[in-house]
Amino acid sequence: MKLSEGVEWGLHCVAVLAALPPGATLPTKALAEYHGLSETYLAKHLQALANARIIESLPGPKGGYRLQRPPEEITMLEVVEAIDGREPLFRCTEIRQRGPLALEPTAYRIPCAIHIAMAQADKAWRDALRTQTIADLIDQYQQHARTEQLQESEQWIAGRMRQS
Amino acid sequence: MKLSEGVEWGLHCVAVLAALPPGATLPTKALAEYHGLSETYLAKHLQALANARIIESLPGPKGGYRLQRPPEEITMLEVVEAIDGREPLFRCTEIRQRGPLALEPTAYRIPCAIHIAMAQADKAWRDALRTQTIADLIDQYQQHARTEQLQESEQWIAGRMRQS
DNA sequence: GGATGAATACTCGGATATTTATTGTCCGAGTCATCCTGG
DNA sequence: CCAGGATGACTCGGACAATAAATATCCGAGTATTCATCC
Numbered sequence: 001m002k003l004s005e006g007v008e009w010g011l012h013c014v015a016v017l018a019a020l021p022p023g024a025t026l027p028t029k030a031l032a033e034y035h036g037l038s039e040t041y042l043a044k045h046l047q048a049l050a051n052a053r054i055i056e057s058l059p060g061p062k063g064g065y066r067l068q069r070p071p072e073e074i075t076m077l078e079v080v081e082a083i084d085g086r087e088p089l090f091r092c093t094e095i096r097q098r099g100p101l102a103l104e105p106t107a108y109r110i111p112c113a114i115h116i117a118m119a120q121a122d123k124a125w126r127d128a129l130r131t132q133t134i135a136d137l138i139d140q141y142q143q144h145a146r147t148e149q150l151q152e153s154e155q156w157i158a159g160r161m162r163q164s
Numbered sequence: 165m166k167l168s169e170g171v172e173w174g175l176h177c178v179a180v181l182a183a184l185p186p187g188a189t190l191p192t193k194a195l196a197e198y199h200g201l202s203e204t205y206l207a208k209h210l211q212a213l214a215n216a217r218i219i220e221s222l223p224g225p226k227g228g229y230r231l232q233r234p235p236e237e238i239t240m241l242e243v244v245e246a247i248d249g250r251e252p253l254f255r256c257t258e259i260r261q262r263g264p265l266a267l268e269p270t271a272y273r274i275p276c277a278i279h280i281a282m283a284q285a286d287k288a289w290r291d292a293l294r295t296q297t298i299a300d301l302i303d304q305y306q307q308h309a310r311t312e313q314l315q316e317s318e319q320w321i322a323g324r325m326r327q328s
Numbered sequence: 329g330g331a332t333g334a335a336t337a338c339t340c341g342g343a344t345a346t347t348t349a350t351t352g353t354c355c356g357a358g359t360c361a362t363c364c365t366g367g
Numbered sequence: 368c369c370a371g372g373a374t375g376a377c378t379c380g381g382a383c384a385a386t387a388a389a390t391a392t393c394c395g396a397g398t399a400t401t402c403a404t405c406c
Contacts, residue, residue, distance in 0.1 A: 003165050043379075
């Protein structure tokens with residue numbers, strides 16, 4: 001099992017959008033080119049982020065995407081769930097209720113221990129992602145990146161973003 | 165993304181094997197029938213568990229599978245990793261190093277913040293699974309199950325297990 | 329009657345198809361900016 | 368010179384293929400048992 005690769009794309013793109021001046025937008029083409037990604041496929045994931053109310057789209061020329069909320073209020077978990085889905089990692093199919101020893105369904109009101117343990121682990125994973133916001137990611141990036149690198153990125157983005 | 169369904173099968177089967185008397189074995193056919201599973205497909209997963217040194221196989225008539233270690237020393241994480249693989253949930257493909265603004269590889273010695281956060285969440289998930297042993301699962305099952313159900317299961321298994 | 333040998337039936341083990349999910353691509357609908365024309 | 372309208376180009380949005388992974392299956396290798404045979 002592995003997480004969708006689109007999750008990585010989405011997180012990086014949201015981080016880039018978070019670095020834009022307030023109100024400014026960046027089109028899919030620029031986001032794709034920035035990381036060397038497929039433009040059409042990235043569009044699919046950006047669409048999912050828009051449906052999840054994380055980013056919003058402006059149509060027409062000079063349109064593009066921008067964050068719908070400040071980076072401090074967007075958790076990594078939201079981005080992951082928007083792209084990869086909200087279903088739990090482990091889905092119990094209740095195989096204990098199958099087979100020759102199966103009882104009447106009312107006998108299985110208590111979830112099986114495996115289900116419970118898996119749900120706990122799932123919660124631990126999601127909690128860890130919930131505590132990290134996009135703003136945190138930006139902070140760490142700006143802390144470790146070299147000054148010239150930050151300037152180059154800013155310049156490159158400034159040449160393609162659209163101020164509303 | 166979802167965990168392989170085989171993980172559920174493997175966990176339940178290991179739990180059943182843990183309930184056997186010491187040294188006794190149970191063939192694939194019985195394990196599959198017990199939960200109403202495909203015998204041939206289950207064999208594939210049992211094989212993976214055997215490669216991971218969690219269970220061991222005895223060939224020939226009166227052969228079958230049994231645990232290779234006491235249930236207290238087998239964690240849920242081991243079973244999950246044996247069947248689903250040991251790769252992390254999130255695999256960073258370093259898209260930050262792609263695109264027109266890419267620098268020389270030596271500039272990326274520090275892992276990106278997204279990678280780090282994902283690794284932390286991954287660790288939280290695995291830690292949660294590591295703290296739960298198969299013995300814990302058995303305990304909880306025996307605590308909540310009805311007496312007659314336990315007896316029926318024991319009887320059914322006793323009729324198909326092989327004492328070494 | 330006991331021991332030896334070959335045949336046998338049952339087990340696991342890995343290589344092989346089928347289905348499902350993910351990845352990747354394409355074309356159409358909508359919208360804003362621009363340009364042209366007329367007053 | 369200014370206003371209005373039609374045009375056009377660029378954007379997003381959802382529907383349509385190709386690839387990879389998971390699911391499911393089959394047949395062969397190996398082993399302990401069992402039975403028959405011989406001593």
